[in-house]
Amino acid sequence: MDLSALGICAATSSCIVTQVAAGLISGFLLFLVAAGLTLIFGVLGFVNFMHGSFYMLGAYFAYAAYAATGSYTAAVIAGAAGVGALGAALETSVVRRIYHADVLLQILVCYAFILIFDDLVGIVWGDEFLSMGMPSAFKRAPILLFGGVIPPFYLFLVGIALAIAIGIALLMQKTRYGKIVRALADKPGMVAALGINTQLVYASLFALGAMLAGSAGALAAPVRSMTAGMGFAILIESFIVTVIGGMGSIAGALVAALMIGLVRSFGSIGFPLFTEGLIFVIMIAVLVVRPQGLFGRQVREL
Amino acid sequence: MNGSVSRRSVIAAGVSVGMSGLAPGVFRQAHAESRPIKVGLTSIFSGRVAQLGITTKNGLLLEFEAFNAAGGVGGRTIELVDRDSKGKPEDAARLTRELIESEGCDIIFCGEASGSAFAAHEVARSSRALLMHVISETTQLTADAKLRSWNSFRSARQALHDSIVGGAFAAKIAKEQGLTRWATIAADYAYGREATPEFMGYVESNGAKVELVAESWPKLFQPDYTDSITKILQSRPQALFCGLWGGDLVSFIDQGNLFGLFDNVRVFAIHLADYTTLMSVKQLPAAGAFSSNRYVSVFPSRSENASWSEAYNKRFGSKPTNWSWEACVGARFVIDAIRRTNSAEPAKLAEAIKGMQVAAPVGMRDGKTVMRSEDQTIVDYALGWGRIVPNDPYLVDVQPADWSEVLRLETDWKRRVGFG
Numbered sequence: 001m002d003l004s005a006l007g008i009c010a011a012t013s014s015c016i017v018t019q020v021a022a023g024l025i026s027g028f029l030l031f032l033v034a035a036g037l038t039l040i041f042g043v044l045g046f047v048n049f050m051h052g053s054f055y056m057l058g059a060y061f062a063y064a065a066y067a068a069t070g071s072y073t074a075a076v077i078a079g080a081a082g083v084g085a086l087g088a089a090l091e092t093s094v095v096r097r098i099y100h101a102d103v104l105l106q107i108l109v110c111y112a113f114i115l116i117f118d119d120l121v122g123i124v125w126g127d128e129f130l131s132m133g134m135p136s137a138f139k140r141a142p143i144l145l146f147g148g149v150i151p152p153f154y155l156f157l158v159g160i161a162l163a164i165a166i167g168i169a170l171l172m173q174k175t176r177y178g179k180i181v182r183a184l185a186d187k188p189g190m191v192a193a194l195g196i197n198t199q200l201v202y203a204s205l206f207a208l209g210a211m212l213a214g215s216a217g218a219l220a221a222p223v224r225s226m227t228a229g230m231g232f233a234i235l236i237e238s239f240i241v242t243v244i245g246g247m248g249s250i251a252g253a254l255v256a257a258l259m260i261g262l263v264r265s266f267g268s269i270g271f272p273l274f275t276e277g278l279i280f281v282i283m284i285a286v287l288v289v290r291p292q293g294l295f296g297r298q299v300r301e302l
Numbered sequence: 303m304n305g306s307v308s309r310r311s312v313i314a315a316g317v318s319v320g321m322s323g324l325a326p327g328v329f330r331q332a333h334a335e336s337r338p339i340k341v342g343l344t345s346i347f348s349g350r351v352a353q354l355g356i357t358t359k360n361g362l363l364l365e366f367e368a369f370n371a372a373g374g375v376g377g378r379t380i381e382l383v384d385r386d387s388k389g390k391p392e393d394a395a396r397l398t399r400e401l402i403e404s405e406g407c408d409i410i411f412c413g414e415a416s417g418s419a420f421a422a423h424e425v426a427r428s429s430r431a432l433l434m435h436v437i438s439e440t441t442q443l444t445a446d447a448k449l450r451s452w453n454s455f456r457s458a459r460q461a462l463h464d465s466i467v468g469g470a471f472a473a474k475i476a477k478e479q480g481l482t483r484w485a486t487i488a489a490d491y492a493y494g495r496e497a498t499p500e501f502m503g504y505v506e507s508n509g510a511k512v513e514l515v516a517e518s519w520p521k522l523f524q525p526d527y528t529d530s531i532t533k534i535l536q537s538r539p540q541a542l543f544c545g546l547w548g549g550d551l552v553s554f555i556d557q558g559n560l561f562g563l564f565d566n567v568r569v570f571a572i573h574l575a576d577y578t579t580l581m582s583v584k585q586l587p588a589a590g591a592f593s594s595n596r597y598v599s600v601f602p603s604r605s606e607n608a609s610w611s612e613a614y615n616k617r618f619g620s621k622p623t624n625w626s627w628e629a630c631v632g633a634r635f636v637i638d639a640i641r642r643t644n645s646a647e648p649a650k651l652a653e654a655i656k657g658m659q660v661a662a663p664v665g666m667r668d669g670k671t672v673m674r675s676e677d678q679t680i681v682d683y684a685l686g687w688g689r690i691v692p693n694d695p696y697l698v699d700v701q702p703a704d705w706s707e708v709l710r711l712e713t714d715w716k717r718r719v720g721f722g
Contacts, residue, residue, distance in 0.1 A: 265528070
């Protein structure tokens with residue numbers, strides 16, 4: 001514990017800028033993955049343990065597209081669209097059959113797919129780690145702001161993630177599709193009775209969630225070495241975000257992800273050995289004080 | 303025939319009965335002498351550091367295939383059985399036990415990083431199998447007498463040796479270039495926690511002024527190093543000791559470059575000079591990077607080393623790593639012991655390996671590497687530090703170790719920490 005270092009950092013503009021930027025970077029990337037997870041859980045009630053695999057596949061699809069085209073834009077599109085399509089296929093072929101199954105069965109099916117995807121990645125791309133490299137557009141000196149350092153690539157990532165966050169919020173709050181999704185979360189039977197093809201909405205929502213994870217993997221690919229099984233660590237963090245933010249809440253996922261990013265960033269200076277511990281303390285505190293999460297809705301038991 | 307039993311038929315019957323009783327034993331022995339020698343390997347074959355397991359296995363296979371092609375010993379060839387521990391200590395211990403008890407492996411190659419190596423070590427101590435650590439470099443594994451057992455050996459380099467040589471090398475550069483503000487980063491596990499203070503201690507004891515301004519201990523296989531990078535950046539170091547390796551090291555350098563971390567910082571990264579790592583790093587630290595010789599075919603500059611590297615490349619289509627030569631050397635000790643004793647009996651092999659010298663691509667005592675008998679770990683292997691350049695030969699201006707000085711300082715260190 002070095003709280004004096006934290007105090008010195010808090011009094012220095014360069015330190016605050018750098019650490020806040022670092023926290024936002026980690027937070028926004030985590031948000032992209034967690035947003036998909038919370039959407040799928042909140043509306044479909046499905047505990048998607050293979051969500052980390054979607055993140056991994058997004059990174060690998062992007063790697064393949066980047067190797068083929070040399071275009072980072074094409075890589076991100078390939079990562080997001082490829083995983084979105086895979087998500088739709090999985091939902092229609094497997095996942096919709098187990099929505100009403102026991103949670104244990106859902107977890108077992110997901111675990112089977114985690115192993116299958118890890119093995120497929122090993123077969124197609126090999127077991128050794130891969131590195132995509134930084135797109136030439138971002139190979140430039142970091143931006144200096146009040147003495148703090150902000151890499152242009154990370155600024156781009158934050159911008160994209162923020163745009164996606166706003167896009168999802170608008171989609172859910174301002175469109176007919178969003179109204180249907182919200183209605184489905186509360187009264188699926190009523191929505192179906194109105195003649196809406198609920199299965200199509202479920203499939204599209206699962207695909208959207210998968211696409212968010214895939215886009216996070218693709219966006220992060222230039223700075224993360226890729227390997228089979230890389231999705232597991234981010235899956236755990238995503239679940240923490242979902243618990244803190246509230247199941248099904250996009251705003252909650254954003255706040256929780258940013259909170260984790262900032263705790264980790266400033267924690268590395270003030271309490272490096274207890275950063276992870278503090279994140280779990282926050283999660284426990286939320287579970288005790290507000291079990292539905294910071295932005296989750298309380299469900300009354302009858 | 304009049305119904306009486308002749309003496310001849312009684313003898314014949316007796317011999318037959320005797321033969322039938324003896325036969326299983328005879329056949330068993332004949333079978334034992336013809337069946338392959340099963341050799342086990344646990345290592346990490348999946349995840350960010352799968353290259354560790356893959357290139358370790360390759361290093362073993364190259365030797366075993368040559369042994370088998372030459373007819374083995376007494377017609378017995380070597381069969382390798384490998385298992386993926388995923389780097390988890392509990393799995394490494396379980397798989398080691400399974401290889402010994404279920405697969406019948408009397409010889410185990412432990413291709414594990416230090417955390418898991420200790421777990422496998424404990425399993426082997428309570429067994430009669432021979433254990434060869436081919437990866438773990440943590441000093442304590444063999445320096446601590448309490449951990450030693452008759453059946454455990456190490457053919458991997460030792461962190462303390464690297465720290466002694468690297469510390470002197472870094473101190474020289476630090477004094478020349480006026481580097482006093484140091485930061486460190488290493489993974490938070492046995493090897494990282496041990497190698498970092500050892501290295502920094504030798505920088506200081508070689509006369510360089512050291513002000514430690516930041517320490518960072520990320521988790522092993524952590525995907526994001528942003529918090530470590532910004533912490534180091536805030537402390538404005540002039541030099542950085544880095545104990546990360548494999549994909550972790552590549553990610554750290556890639557992410558550090560985005561923040562301009564290496565623009566004014568000299569990096570002393572023990573594990574950088576390994577082909578698979580060097581070829582994955584897209585942009586080397588700008589202000590200069592230095593590394594221990596993990597594995598490069600130009601050091602030691604001998605034809606045996608170059609030809610081994612070529613043979614490996616030809617067989618597997620890739621370049622060998624530090625782990626490959628460590629596995630190769632371990633395999634050569636075992637093979638030589640099998641040949642000398644004409645046996646695969648662990649006790650006989652262990653006795654033969656103590657103090658043994660084998661020809662090795664990295665051998666520095668007339669081309670040989672030595673298994674020191676008192677602590678059953680290797681010495682006289684290629685050990686040096688040099689400057690990293692972006693293309694082949696990747697490591698230049700290598701300053702080789704003076705082994706007599708390394709051994710003298712190692713003895714001092716053991717006495718100081720109570721291992722002497």
